[in-house]
Amino acid sequence: MPRDTPRPYHHGNLRQAVIDTALALAEETGDERVSLREVARRIGVSSGAPFRHFADHTALMTAIAEEATVRLRLMVDRDQHRSPPAAIERLRTMGHSFLAWALQHPTSFRLVSARRLYDFDASPVLAAHFHAVRERTVALVQQAQSEGDLQRGVPAPRLALMLRSAVYGMARMHVDGQLAQWGVAPRSARRELQATLDALIDGFRR
Amino acid sequence: MPRDTPRPYHHGNLRQAVIDTALALAEETGDERVSLREVARRIGVSSGAPFRHFADHTALMTAIAEEATVRLRLMVDRDQHRSPPAAIERLRTMGHSFLAWALQHPTSFRLVSARRLYDFDASPVLAAHFHAVRERTVALVQQAQSEGDLQRGVPAPRLALMLRSAVYGMARMHVDGQLAQWGVAPRSARRELQATLDALIDGFRR
């Protein structure tokens, strides 16, 4: 590992460098503007070098989407451990975590959720994650219903989809720049969205 | 207007032809894959010709977004005229119209709502439309509250945002390909989403 050579022929850890640089570039210019050539330029390798580690542009974006999803999951799990144990509170906490993540990492959220710039079906990591989120949400709704905290009139899968849609919609309205028209200033976005989610959950208390 | 010349030097109505062809191309390949060169090729004009009518790629996409929004509005207005007059029913109808449009024109919906491929701030048409949607939604919520059909515990603007988020989230989950994981088959999507919206509205009946 010679340290006097600024650019050795072999980068050493190009794969990770490409992922990190691409993530930074996405945050700077938008997920749809990540160019492999620009990434290579920033790292100081030739334009063809990244193709040794990623089959194509899509494969790189898939790797980024996986990285972002793992980070979201860590945050959700951490918050769940701190949540009151009642299922309805776990649901609320899950929604708050999701909103907080989307507001903190709008580019990652947009990339992962829109599923346009990467190949969702090629990633077992992503499939497992989204499956788990759905399972957990439905299970918590069922549990909250049997604990007497949520209305039983609506089937659990439908109530879960309703809550998910609302949270997802709030997060997307933010990243899509639509909150301003709805009278929500950027600074108060997190507070207002979490309060709106709370009002939704309270509306379905039994 | 000579009809024996297959390609006259002047197209005649190139601006509209570019919009129509670009819309078709978007439906075929996705809104982010609309190439001005491909549009020009399909119409049979040179690669520089569209620039006589659109300042750049963004300007063309803005025109498309406006066109799509006008069509959405026509559909919403038509359905409103057929709706029962009670504010809560008008709200429900509005949501159903929105969902139906998003399911029928996923590419247009994605383009308009994501606001990434065009310049929202450059379009008074779009600003007016979105402003009107919000005003109308909040007014209908207030009216439904005073007609005794919706809970008064939640402020009208917040309740309006909640309903909008849920509807928007459902529509986006569809175009983002996330409904399958939530146990909703494409064929039953419209029915299931409308039923979920109905359950939400019913949950907030007083």
Add this chain to the structure above:
DNA sequence: ACCTGAACACCGTTCAAGT
């Protein structure tokens, strides 16, 4: 095993020149 750098087929955009 990994990287270079030229090559190819695409883009968006500009602009002198043509009709």
Add this chain to the structure above:
DNA sequence: ACCTGAACACCGTTCAAGT
């Protein structure tokens, strides 16, 4: 007034050749 077609600066991707 509108369109052509060459030009420029970008892409993604491939691949023989280098280390």
